[in-house]
Amino acid sequence: SWEYVKKEKSPDMIHVLQFPYNGEPPRDRLVKTEITPNKDHFVRNHGGIPEIDAGEYYFDVEGLVNDPKRITLKELQDESIFPRMSKVVTLQCSGTRRIEQINEYPGDGDELINAPWGEGAIGTARYTGVSLKKVIKYCGGLKEGGKHCEFFGADTYFKKGNVYNYVVSVPYRKAKIHEVMLAWEMNGEPLPRIHGYPLRVVVFGYIGARSCKWLYKINVIEEPSLAPVQMKEYIYYSPQMGKHNVTYSNGFSIQTMPVSSAIMTPVNHQQIVHDGKIKLTGWAFSGSGWPERVEVSGDGGSIWYEVPFEQVSKKYYHAWRVWEYEMPVDAEGWLEFCVRTWDNALNTQPTFVRSAWNWDLHVTSSCHRVKIYSVN
Ligand code: MTE
Ligand code: MO
Incomplete structure (x- = not known):
């Protein structure tokens, strides 16, 4: 096969x-x-x-x-x-x-x-x-x-x-x-x-x-x-x-999938040569409704930016949304990007993987983080 x-x-x-x-x-x-x-x-x-x-x-x-x-x-x-x-x-x-x-x-x-x-x-x-x-x-x-x-x-x-x-x-x-x-x-x-x-x-x-x-x-x-x-x-x-x-x-x-999201590009440990902006892409999903708001951070989760509505695909019950965001970046060196999503019932994601670790390793829905090396 x-x-x-x-x-x-x-x-x-x-x-x-x-x-x-x-x-x-x-x-x-x-x-x-x-x-x-x-x-x-x-x-x-x-x-x-x-x-x-x-x-x-x-x-x-x-x-x-x-x-x-x-x-x-x-x-x-x-x-x-x-x-x-x-x-x-x-x-x-x-x-x-x-x-x-x-x-x-x-x-x-x-x-x-x-x-x-x-x-x-x-x-x-x-x-x-x-x-x-x-x-x-x-x-x-x-x-x-x-x-x-x-x-x-x-x-x-x-x-x-x-x-x-x-x-x-x-x-x-x-x-x-x-x-x-x-x-x-x-x-x-x-x-x-x-x-x-x-x-x-x-x-x-x-x-x-x-x-x-x-x-x-x-x-x-x-x-x-x-x-x-x-x-x-x-x-x-x-x-x-x-x-x-x-x-x-x-x-x-485990039945209903909780709200979660992920950054698909850039990928972890990627070196990125850019002139002040780095594009992020990803998905967001909630099994009990739809992803209402997607937020991204360039500093590991201290300051969050809302992904503008036009840059997020439409919302449908029981379907994901794909999104993209141009992150302004001045800093050089290692940065931690992360994403979190709020669904229509205002549920959001655990902060760290360790916040929700479980023996059978199911439902990793914590904020997704990627570390990138910025060359400006
Ligand atoms: N159905 C059968 N008969 N056998 C399987 O192994 N895997 C399940 C489900 N249905 C499975 C199954 C699991 S764990 C998942 S996540 C989905 O099928 C995956 O569906 P997909 O392979 O079409 O993406
Ligand atoms: Mo599965």
């Missing part, structure tokens, strides 16, 4: 892990466009990349629904049965910028699970499909007690001597407000195989992990899924958890 990956993705993807394949695009290119081209969209896999024949494809809806059904892709795409939805959505892996936490202290360090991502495990695409709520309705609605939707992915992965399917769940209340889509199209093209062909889940604003690829079953249940990915992997551990005492119940399940 390595040959296949090279064909499907841009040749200069940064290969965070080769097997299972995990990759992110080059920093400068990612924020050049609001919609990430499919070839540049990051890929996060726990295991293999299944090859599924769309013509034969169906998925099952079972558990706590009144009328469990098997639904083919053809039926799902039949507009006389299901109205379509199409939306620009940012998917962000909860491991984005994990490398900064690793540099602080490596924590769990399970390579297969905790890939050492940079700032590029985020991407934005227009997805087309059907709202999960419509599918549940088509299956007669929920039975008494049905509260969570469990998604089964056809890929398999190995952990501690066992083989698992990729299984996660989301609360039904998320589907109820049409924020869960079953999508077969990404930026006007059939979903690429590496992104879940022929059908994946897209959960708006939640960590990427809940957006199950290669979907083959939906099971409606009373409690969150007991599958290892749901129970053990995307946990935000309490600060006193470490190697000696870690238990899965001492943390909570």
